[in-house]
Amino acid sequence: MRTAPRERHGGDLVVESLTALGATTVFGLPGQHALGAFDALRRSGLDYVGLRVENNAGFAADAFARVTGSVAPLLVSTGPGALMTLAALQESAAASAPVLGIGSQVPTPGLGGGRKGYLHELADQKASFRDIVKSVHTVRAASQIPSALAAAWASALEAPAGPVWLEIPQDVLLAPTSVPPVTSLTATPRPLPPRLELMEQAAHLLSTAERPVILAGGGVVRAGACEELRTLAERLDAPVATTFGGKGAFPWDHPLSLRSWLEDRHTTDLLEDADVLLVVGSGLGELSSNYHTFRPRGQVIQIEADLGKLESNHPALGIHADAGPALTALAGEVTPRPQKTGAETAAVLLDRVRRRIAAQDLDLEQQVLGAVREALPDDAPSFWDMTILAYWAWSAFDPRAGAMHSAQGAGGLGYGLPAALGAATADRTKPVLAVSGDGGAMYSIAELATARQYDLPVTWLIVDDGGYGILREYMTDAFGEATATELARPDFVALAESFGVPAVRTAPDRLRTDLAAALAAPGPSVVVLPAVLRMFAPTHLGEPHQG
Missing domain, CATH: 3.40.50.1220 (TPP-binding domain)
Structure with missing residues (x-):
């Protein structure tokens, strides 16, 4: 007896279109209005990597896009879920990373500021994204999904590459569709040659x-x-x-x-x-x-x-x-x-x-950065949060055959670990390093669960200086003392181990050995370095600090 073909819905068109466009991996976090797309994702051949916070899912997609040079789909829900991606998309815009943000929407009758009282409803959700992404796309019928995704994909890749945003209402994702399965889509970005x-x-x-x-x-x-x-x-x-x-x-x-x-x-x-x-x-x-x-x-x-x-x-x-x-x-x-x-x-x-650096008594800082460079395999990528060691790395770190990525484009905290997870998803054959301060680490500490769940080869170096170290320096230089920079923080080693992630507390003279061992071990790991580092003065000696 023949089995009746499974009824397809708008969500199926989303995953079919992404597959036809060449996507392999989707990052995100489910929500009520997006469930039609997530149900279809379950039945597809796409890999799904779910993070614990939408902003971190955006950082992971950002890194995946950077290391692969391809579009990274980011699938989230409406309202709070969508808005939580904004800081990550701002970083992708600053770094020209082609992230394809796909957000669900309230049912079609609630679009355009209808104020129907739907959960998560915003009067104009896409307006929040216009100042950040390259282009904004809205779908109102299932037949629009393949073409809208192809247009968004091409926009993300076209020089200068960058993030784009596409919205699909809940009822469009859930409704049965007679649109044939998507088997091929073309999304070729226009070239930008010189005159x-x-x-x-x-x-x-x-x-x-x-x-x-x-x-x-x-x-x-x-x-x-x-x-x-x-x-x-x-x-x-x-x-x-x-x-x-x-x-x-x-x-x-x-x-x-x-x-x-x-x-x-x-x-x-x-x-x-x-x-x-x-x-x-x-x-x-x-x-x-x-x-x-x-x-x-x-x-x-x-x-x-x-x-x-x-x-x-x-x-x-x-x-x-x-x-x-x-x-x-x-x-x-x-x-x-x-x-x-x-x-x-x-x-x-x-x-x-x-000679200028040597005159500033910064041996500890150079020792720590040198230990990181010696411990990291030449071809391993690294992802740096906004922390003093990263500021040093911008100027003094040799990426060798790997690649150094940081959040310096937009300057938001919390980038290091989730970005490293995204890069490890793209290539699980080599270790990936994440570097954070203790302040930035608290933005993404929940993603230790993601690292463990997907067993990703990411080593997270946390430099614990007791607060927002670079802000402490800036405020002390400018005002004589710092305000709101000192932080209570957890025992990072014990906390990591509670997630099932091996962790070690190290010291500057053991950092190279401990970090190399963590990078060589399979799966995720954490290395905690208690240390107060200082920035170098970026000007001639005797001149005022410009930074």
């Missing part, structure tokens, strides 16, 4: 420059254009600095590398002194411009995919383009410089930085 005449002018300026310098941002990494950048730098004999978001765009130990000391006034001076400065994949924002103290004296060439960031802070030869095709074009057009002074310039700069 030929701009490339010719940029190539001429760089080829005839006496002191060319390159500042590479996160756009180079996202475009996968690191080799093109290296080729260009070597042809021009141009020293290369990377922004904090652009770490890994240029080899750390290359003779032309200026590394990432962007909070250092010596580095700022060198960038200002360039007669032609090529800024690629960066908007020259607050951190990349040493807190807006950067004042270029030469010609700036800026290649930027985000039109709103082009020449937003400094006049330049502005080139609206993706970093990949632009660097490829430039590398093929510039004339190699006969002078070979770039390596000497880089060496002198780094020596100045080393």
